Amino acid sequence: MKVLFLYSSREGQTKKIFKFIDSELQGYECELRNLDEVDSIDLAQYDKVLIGASIRYGHLNKKLYQFIDTHLEQLNRSKVAFFCVNLTARKEEQGKDTPEGSAYIQTFLKKSPWKPELIGVFAGALYYPRYNWIDRMMIKFIMSMTGGETDTSKEVEYTNWQKVALFAEEFKGLKAKNV
Template identity: 35%
Template sequence: MTRVLVAYGSSEGQTAAVAERIADVLESDGHEPTLVDLGHSSADLESAEYDGAIVGASIHAGAHQRYVAEFVRDHRETLNRLPSAFYSVSLSAASEDEESQAAAEELLEGFLEETGWDPDGTLSVAGALRYSEYGLLKRFMMRRIASEESGDTDTSRDYEYTDWGDVESFAREFSTLVT
């Protein structure tokens, strides 16, 4: 059984949900995934411990979580040696506007350049609007941003844009790399 590290940084929970789905797919394919929230614990990535690694982060205010970038930089050599993949979660990826989608891709590529990581696969994942979990100010700001993007502005409910089929395909493709 191959061991796969699934490490992530999540600000509002959607990146964690994606990590959990990836781990479920890997487990169903016969692998042994280890989920690690990099915001709450440090993960050691020894090449003898894992046969592969998937790292995820979300974009907020134009950047991925700093602690995820630090983890990748600290473990760059191992990540570049093992089968590895990166996924990036953002609302821009959910946009129908090609410029917004391109911006999400550029941030993903910028993260990889900044950290010196060359993963075997990447995925830009649409996130979620969780109006019910936001405070008044954040709800107002997110509604304004959604309005500018012709998005969902009814703050009485939440919206999930993640294409779970894409996430599962991404995980299955990675699964073939560590078999």
């Protein structure tokens, strides 16, 4: 099975999640490509496609929406799933790690003409020391408002790897849409 992974990541957590999913897909040939570097691609050459994108300051990368607009017909014909990575999903007890409970996914579904059958929502990571000063202060401010980590000397990974493994299993079973 040939699988295409398309990612949009700022500090690399989305890419790290893809590498984990790759390890869960034994026997699959997985190709990882950056959405920022893909203009046109024939999705029909892949058995399945998985798109993953991170949220930064409340928004998905504009390149994701451009890709969807350009490839909508192919997306609707292919076995394609989507996942979103954000820090709000760390609040699993509030359901923020589900498509129904994620404000980001609900916004995505309103803005996007593509409606993936399988959607995952994963908590990302805080990499304070890697951020520039402005990003570090903005993210610290947001985290202080939402009850998160504010020590800017820390790196904290919130990703629930068991949940990612379960999503990988669901992705394996993904069937083509009836269009």
